[in-house]
Amino acid sequence: MTPTRPSVTERRPLVLRIGEVAKLTELTTRTLRYWEELGLVSPSDYGGNGERRYSAADLTRVRRIRDLQQLLGFSLAEVRVVLDTEDVSVLDRVKSEFQSGDPSPLRQRELLDEAILANDQLLARLDDTLSRIRAFRSEREASAGRLWARREELDAEIDPTLGAELQPSGKREER
Amino acid sequence: MTPTRPSVTERRPLVLRIGEVAKLTELTTRTLRYWEELGLVSPSDYGGNGERRYSAADLTRVRRIRDLQQLLGFSLAEVRVVLDTEDVSVLDRVKSEFQSGDPSPLRQRELLDEAILANDQLLARLDDTLSRIRAFRSEREASAGRLWARREELDAEIDPTLGAELQPSGKREER
């Protein structure tokens, strides 16, 4: 009854199997199922046999989770909070609360204020992280300068007359 | 008996006990001992009784490890690599190799080139991380804008005339 067969010739809105998502995101299928188990991402559709079908939006969400985890060092629990306070998610809930005939909009305001607060905190953390990384970066640039200087010195010691070609390892470049 | 005790009146170059370092860095003593176990940081001195004495330099190193781990999401194994390619460490090794009467400076150059390469890779990673976080940040700012807008809307629905305090029984729906 379900000839919802993926015709290859048909132009469909992009559906991916779990293995494909894994390759695109450089994660493993195990990780994707684990995240689903935690309620972080679920494919928007399961084929009649239970096979996971990921949409483009699902893929985006997976990438976002990965970034939050790897880029910002968030635990998956923290990731969940961030996702829960994302405007799309919150506005959806606000809207659905509105649709379900909530007599008072107070609850909606509460949800919004909560999300706004969380968002501000996240922004603050991002700014803090940014400035710390910048500081670290400039330290590393200074470090690079010292290393180069020492290499120049050393090269002069090796051959004070001219720049001899002797090391295949490493590249020669000057900025 | 007064064994070799540091005179209190003497201006000492700052020595910290493990608990003090823990508080200053917001880590635990267990973590500090663990990192020491892994060879990442050792206090520059142990009192005759084996009590750890951390110098200011040790504290700096601890902070650096913490930043690498928490800020950039490095594992402790990765942290070790980064620390090993730091210019101070590398230049020290180069110098000691020089002192030990190494006839050829080629090994020294190898060390330097290695460190330079690692440093460049780290810089690239830092830049990548920075731009990704910036992108994420601007997304979150847009998100804040949408949330704020929605709250304005909602406030208007709650009381279109004036900023009245919240009314639990007064259900007003107006446009």
Place this chain on the structure above:
DNA sequence: CTCCAGCTTGACGTGAACGTCAATAAAGCT
């Protein structure tokens, strides 16, 4: 038809990074 690659749901195993408890000793204040 067989075979294979890729999927499914469990269930158990694992490494990293600590937490926690125990027994003991020394530091330091009153």
Place this chain on the structure above:
DNA sequence: AGCTTTATTGACGTTCACGTCAAGCTGGAG
């Protein structure tokens, strides 16, 4: 001198984020 606080070294426990089988289904190539 006594008492409290902080330290020491083991040794074992714990949490997170998966890895790794196991056993079975399924669509498609040969």
